[in-house]
Amino acid sequence: MLVSHVNPDPDALASMLGIQALIAAKMPDKPVQLTVDGMIARAENQAMADLLQIPLTPIESVSIDPDVAFVMVDSQPHTGRRASEAATPLIVLDHHETLGVLEGVGFLDIRPNLGATSTLVTGYLLEQDVPVSRRLATALLYGIESEVSGYPREASPADDGALVWLFPRADKDLLARIRNPKLPYTYFATFQHALANAFLYRDAVICWCGPVTQPDMVSELADFFIRFDQVAWAICAGSFDGLLKISARSDHIGGHCGEVLRAAVDGLGTAGGHDKRAGGAIKLDTMNGQSLDDLLHILRGRILGQLNITEEKGHRLLEACPVIPAP
Ligand SMILES: [Mn+2]
Helix, strand or coil, X not given: CEECCCCCCHHHXXXXXXXXXXXXXXXXXXXXXXXXXXCCCCHHHHHHHHXXXXXXXXXXXXXXXXXXXXXXXXXXXXXXXXXXXCCCCCEEEECCCCXXXXXXXXXXXXXXXXXXXXXXXXXXXXXXXXXXXXXXXXXXXXXXXXXXXXXXXXXXXXXXXXXXXXXXXXXXXXXXXXXXXXXXXXXXXXHHHHHHCEEEECCEEEEEEEECCCCCHHHHHHHHHCCCCCXXXXXXXXXXXXXXEEEEEECCCCCCHHHHHHHHCCCXXXXXXXXXXXXXXEEHHHCCXXXXXXXXXXXXXXXXXXXXXXXXXXXXXXXXXXXXXXX
16 A cells, blocks of 8 residues: 555655556565545646546545555655554655654655655666656656756755656656646636735745635745745745645745744644745644634744744735836
């Protein structure tokens, strides 16, 4: 049984496909099931799952059998990134710095220096001489690319080595379709809501995205705002399915986004991530009678404190209908 984090990203999907190929080559009689926890959220991820025909079983429909080995990729147990922690995985393969509860895990390969778990899995396939199909090469390439495409790149020479090896083996037309999927109406509506509710504090954008229709929207908006040339920080929050999802970005290595977000949600929820990117979540039903406004106020105060920003009030990033200044 292959499992990953909630709302799996391309790195998680590709890592599962890679381990499936490894098991098929080395233990052909073992049945392998790929699972999805939550949903395939981002349009690109949905395109990847559709176009590469990744067979995913919803995790909630899987019963936990002690005779079935769980292999966890791109995540670790008890890091708040899974709907249920009922099964202890036999194997954990990951590249995140956020250490989970690893007691009882039989085999660990956790390499925080890698940009993607897909790089680690590509290494296994090469070492074990496992044939890599065009479909699998396409998945692994996109899994790595989607993790290391930001600037500055959080990629190691091993990630680049894997990309170079995978590129001639991948289907470039499929890749282009995965990178450029059609977007739903809600994507634009959420952007409008977020733009109207974004505030600038010194060099940080803090944005309330409102309720979102898919949970990755919050990180997509953080990726969008961090491109603003006047900011070094972008923090977005939005609600989805009883959770307040929070996403932080900084534009430099050494930004300690993970630490900033962990401090912000301390005692309220969970968070984890890297220097430049981090994500977190707070369960909205455990707010002890606090309103959403109160919660957002607490978070804003803590984040500004973490960033040593003393400004009490931010400026709304945009007027309702801004006048675009002449160049
Ligand atoms: Mn990953």
